[in-house]
Amino acid sequence: MVSGNDSIVGCGAVATSPSRGRSIPGSGNYRARARDIGTSEGLAPERDRLTKRGLSADVIRTIQSARASSTSTLYSNRWSMFVRWCETNTMDPVCCPVEQILSFLQYLLDKRRSASTIKGYAAAISACHEGFGNKTVFSHSLVKRFLTGTRRLRPVARASVPQWDLSTVLNALCAPPFEPLSQISLRLLSLKTALLLALCSTKRRWSRGEVALFVPGACGCMLRGTHKDT
Numbered sequence: 001m002v003s004g005n006d007s008i009v010g011c012g013a014v015a016t017s018p019s020r021g022r023s024i025p026g027s028g029n030y031r032a033r034a035r036d037i038g039t040s041e042g043l044a045p046e047r048d049r050l051t052k053r054g055l056s057a058d059v060i061r062t063i064q065s066a067r068a069s070s071t072s073t074l075y076s077n078r079w080s081m082f083v084r085w086c087e088t089n090t091m092d093p094v095c096c097p098v099e100q101i102l103s104f105l106q107y108l109l110d111k112r113r114s115a116s117t118i119k120g121y122a123a124a125i126s127a128c129h130e131g132f133g134n135k136t137v138f139s140h141s142l143v144k145r146f147l148t149g150t151r152r153l154r155p156v157a158r159a160s161v162p163q164w165d166l167s168t169v170l171n172a173l174c175a176p177p178f179e180p181l182s183q184i185s186l187r188l189l190s191l192k193t194a195l196l197l198a199l200c201s202t203k204r205r206w207s208r209g210e211v212a213l214f215v216p217g218a219c220g221c222m223l224r225g226t227h228k229d230t
Contacts, residue, residue, distance in 0.1 A: 043064070043072065043075055043076060043079065043127055043128055045079070045094055045127075045128035045129075046064065046127045046128050047060055047064065049128075049130055049131075050063065074120065074124070075123070075124040075127055075128075076124075078120060078121045078124035078125075079093075079124050079125065079127075079128050081121070082104055082121065082124070082125055085104050085107065086100065086104075093125075093128070093129070094128065094129060094130055095129070095130050096129075098132060098137070098140055098142055098143065101122075101125060101129070101137060101143065102142060102143065102146055104121075104125075105118055105121065105122060105143075105146060105147075105150075106146075108121060109150055109153070109154070113154075114154050114156075115147070115150040115151045115153075115154040115155075115156070116156070118147065118150050118154075119147055119150070122137065122138055122143060122147060123138055125137050126138035126139075166199075169195075169199075173192055173195070173196070178192045
């Protein structure tokens, strides 16, 4: 996510070209309209757009409740960033052309933001922007191709950790050399107990599908993997 303290560099080519979109007079009215965000009822630009479609306030409130409050807050912060960027280019963020939006997303890419972060900005802009005919910003073909390009240029770094199945591990603990308990060594009993305790105490990490365990004296190695739900 781009911090609010980041300096915003204007895009001269976009700002000076009258064919790229509608420039904004110095009245500042569009700033108040675009920045009216983060209220208890959700993103105001999106609410205004839905109101223009004839939807009632209750219907709009229900639609905007589809997002978690944390998501709405994140959208508000990202929309604010886009508004400030548009101000440097004297463009209306609510109805600016797709070229302006792509220039902003390229600005984020040049700042080495991740592909997922850039996608989040595009989603926030899409929620508030009036769109292009019957298409939203997010569904515009150029935006979709741009986001595909960011995923190729900023691929997600994945840990090369082998997957493992919890049921396989538990089945192994129920067979030799870990069973029968009356006949196994103290070392194997300690290892089995430590493993079961570790699995039971990693609920928060387990919810993310990861678990790591280091058992002192057990070959000095770490058991780590990604759990496959069964």
